[in-house]
Amino acid sequence: MGNDDNRRRKTPCGCCMSVFKWIPVLFIFAVIGWSYYAYVVELCVLNTENRVAMIFMLFFYHITLILFLWSYWKTISTSVGRVPDHWRIPDEEVNHLFRADNPETQKRILNNFARNLPVTNRTMNGSVRFCDKCKIIKPDRSHHCSVCSCCVLKMDHHCPWVNNCVNFFNYKFFVLFLGYALIYCLYVAFTTLHDFIQFWQGQLNGSGMGRFHILFLFFISIMFAISLVSLFGYHIYLVLVNRTTLESFRAPVFRIGGPDKNGYNLGRYANFCEVFGDDWQYWFLPIFTSKGDGLSYPTATEQTGNQSYDAMGHTNHSTANRLDVQPTDKLIDAIPLNNHQPHLELDNGQRIPSSQVIVNIEQRVAEASAAAATTAADSCNVVIDLIGDQTAAKDAAVLNGGHPLSANGTADKIV
Ligand SMILES: [Zn+2]
Ligand SMILES: [Zn+2]
Numbered sequence: 001m002g003n004d005d006n007r008r009r010k011t012p013c014g015c016c017m018s019v020f021k022w023i024p025v026l027f028i029f030a031v032i033g034w035s036y037y038a039y040v041v042e043l044c045v046l047n048t049e050n051r052v053a054m055i056f057m058l059f060f061y062h063i064t065l066i067l068f069l070w071s072y073w074k075t076i077s078t079s080v081g082r083v084p085d086h087w088r089i090p091d092e093e094v095n096h097l098f099r100a101d102n103p104e105t106q107k108r109i110l111n112n113f114a115r116n117l118p119v120t121n122r123t124m125n126g127s128v129r130f131c132d133k134c135k136i137i138k139p140d141r142s143h144h145c146s147v148c149s150c151c152v153l154k155m156d157h158h159c160p161w162v163n164n165c166v167n168f169f170n171y172k173f174f175v176l177f178l179g180y181a182l183i184y185c186l187y188v189a190f191t192t193l194h195d196f197i198q199f200w201q202g203q204l205n206g207s208g209m210g211r212f213h214i215l216f217l218f219f220i221s222i223m224f225a226i227s228l229v230s231l232f233g234y235h236i237y238l239v240l241v242n243r244t245t246l247e248s249f250r251a252p253v254f255r256i257g258g259p260d261k262n263g264y265n266l267g268r269y270a271n272f273c274e275v276f277g278d279d280w281q282y283w284f285l286p287i288f289t290s291k292g293d294g295l296s297y298p299t300a301t302e303q304t305g306n307q308s309y310d311a312m313g314h315t316n317h318s319t320a321n322r323l324d325v326q327p328t329d330k331l332i333d334a335i336p337l338n339n340h341q342p343h344l345e346l347d348n349g350q351r352i353p354s355s356q357v358i359v360n361i362e363q364r365v366a367e368a369s370a371a372a373a374t375t376a377a378d379s380c381n382v383v384i385d386l387i388g389d390q391t392a393a394k395d396a397a398v399l400n401g402g403h404p405l406s407a408n409g410t411a412d413k414i415v
Pocket of ligand 1: 134135144145149
């Protein structure tokens with residue numbers, strides 16, 4: 001069943017709702033249209049005697065307006081995208097999942113299906129995240145939007161003012177839209193301030209209605225600027241800490257480490273480039289330059305080894321990497337492999353891709369316990385990797401010279 005199939009069917013009531021949802025957008029366009037008339041006709045053409053000043057005012061006004069409308073339209077018109085088919089759970093598996101008699105069985109089914117998917121996020125009970133409406137494994141940072149009726153990649157929030165979900169594909173456009181809307185309002189307010197003062201001094205020329213157009217233009221631009229400055233400031237903050245609005249209210253839960261609001265915080269500049277791209281020439285244009293595919297994201301610990309960043313970008317030293325595995329991490333059957341290829345590094349320098357080294361966790365813990373009888377301290381250094389079933393564990397043993405990665409410290413770390 002595809003995402004599209006899950007979208008609300010177009011009944012007469014559904015059509016009415018669709019029209020209703022465009023009302024905020026139409027309202028914004030109506031305000032922009034009126035402000036264009038008030039600024040260009042009433043203020044510049046009819047009320048500005050200095051022709052040079054008028055040309056300068058109109059020139060910068062139109063530059064700002066074009067960037068504002070361009071980013072606004074891109075935010076509205078960019079599709080939320082769709083989760084690729086290989087994230088979808090076949091109907092047969094879904095039936096097994098729904099028929100499972102306990103949560104542990106469901107976890108096992110989900111973790112097994114997500115074995116080769118780059119997911120690090122989990123539910124609070126440690127299971128791979130699953131959308132029962134779209135029948136898919138939820139990619140990291142994605143959420144199901146009840147308005148769009150589908151799972152949305154890196155969902156920030158559903159915004160009625162753009163009648164769209166703010167998500168991975170249009171987040172840059174949305175931030176630019178807020179920024180250019182703010183600049184537009186401030187520019188209009190600044191250039192109408194002189195006429196506003198003249199009005200109170202009784203010196204403003206023009207007809208009665210013309211004067212009120214200019215006065216309203218000043219008031220409305222100030223009013224929108226005040227509301228935009230807080231919203232724009234908040235989203236700049238979110239960009240700099242690499243967090244979505246949803247994540248700021250509820251921290252993502254990681255497979256290793258649990259809930260962590262700063263799990264994607266790579267440092268301010270790197271966070272900014274995640275959304276705006278590496279090429280500064282495109283930073284201020286509503287052209288898609290965000291990094292990644294929207295399905296997987298570099299994490300703070302993955303990016304910086306054993307360092308993570310706090311909300312202000314300061315570094316903290318943590319003991320666990322997202323890709324490390326702990327003996328207590330029994331829920332884990334898979335590790336993300338897409339844009340990072342973890343491997344085991346042995347004492348003798350041999351590096352073994354972890355995708356080929358599969359060790360049953362509980363078996364390893366048992367072995368560690370046995371070894372502890374002679375080398376108790378060594379059992380603490382057991383590195384246990386992942387993706388596991390018994391057959392693959394045998395393969396791992398072959399890879400390791402016929403001896404499974406043992407508790408005697410032959411495997412030290414996952415890089
Ligand atoms: Zn969904
Ligand atoms: Zn939505």
